[in-house]
Amino acid sequence: MTDIKFENAPDGTPIAYRHDGRDDLGRCGFVWLGGYKSDMEGSKAGALAALARETRRPGLRFDYSGHGASGGLFVDGTISKWLEQSVHMVLTHGRGPRILVGSSMGGWLALLLYRQLRLRHPAAAQNIKGIVLLAPAADMTEDLMWDEFPDAVRKELNDKGVWLRPSAYGEPYTITRRLIEDGRRHLLLNQGLDVACPVCILQGDEDTDVPATHAVKVFGALRGPDVTLTLIKGGDHRLSTPGNLALLRDTVLRLAERSEGIGA
Template sequence: MSDSKFIDTPEGRRIAYHKTEGAGPCVVFLGGLKSDMMGTKAVYLEDWARAEGRAFLRFDYSGHGESSGNFAEGCIGDWHEDTLAAVGALTEGPLVVVGSSMGGWQALLLARQRPERIAGLVGIAAAPDFTEDGYWANFTEAQKQTLAEVGQVELPSDYMEPYVITRRMIEDGRNRLVLRDPLTLPFPVRLLQGTADTAVSTATAVRLLEHAQSPDMHLTLVKDADHRFSDTHCLALIVQAIKEVSAQ
């Protein structure tokens, strides 16, 4: 596998990326919280894009993978800035954005900021507004007090080591919410969600489906699929979704 390349963002962060040249619309993969661009879905989709002659971009947010920074110091807004920088510097023309988990939120933020660039969007266990509706809404009073006094709390994860959740992440997340105000997505959208996902509920997927305005928006529930959504069947569904939104 080729070595990563790097760009420097206007905010002074150093972002690692892999770019495959090819025909458009360029597929941009946005990973999840504490994931990196070496994950199963990102690499599989890059291999598929290369075989199809499609342009493809994957990158690490700051504090993730090979990019600069400390994860615990980051927030949704920082990673949104990283996404805007990567897309702005490394792609041209229409995009098909594929967002996994937190990357689904990032995809919606990108679509809100650069709607003219988006040809289609695929959300995989998309997790919009999770800092407020997932973390803050479920914190105990003791956790909220710890967050206020210490500035961070640790939360267990079913998929990796505990998450460190900072007061900055919670407060910044409130400035990035997408499910409170009208959300217009004027392009095809495909949402994929596993019913055995313990990190993002099917209720979240349905809420996004009902809230967003799109001329062509489908939600596919996959029985017994978990949050990773990366077995052979799930990967094939992601490719199918990319083809569907690209064709239109």
């Protein structure tokens, strides 16, 4: 296990991160983007870190503000803030060829990150050799939250600015009006997104948090020469069974090796 290090985000918030594997061989590595209220110590992030070490490739994982070991308060988080931190971490600690791997909300951030790099940092965008999305929750604040909330929840958000959403995975999810309103600045499914690199979507057919129908919507919104969707029988939102993790590792490694001309 590598030591936790800290990098100050543009707003000064300390962001916790780990470097896994090796970064001195010029090989295609991995960047992990976690989900809403998750952290870089989860099973999928750990599987990716182990893959980086085993294959001697660079791996980067980090916690957004208000998550895991990073500073800041979770209730102050927005898509804009977490995206800014993600861009900063990739530009600062994820240079060279990389595969972006995003889970749930991290899938949305991976796509937003890729779009922002293409617009503002084209040289860095060229280094993104592939994107792997697990149950991608693109546009989640609108499609999976606001549009699905009953009137009583919308009223509570408007009146109090916060709602505690029950979770099957532990503590309730704190959802703020600020998060919902900020998310509208980053919606991308209706306009779509051009992707020049391969994109692989992994989706469980029994996911109740990000339904398979939403993954199909994400699939349809991506315009590129190589976009695939794999539907996993019996898969839930976590996709963390041994078989799920093996599929994740195989998918990510295949894209990295393909970028190097191995097994292409």
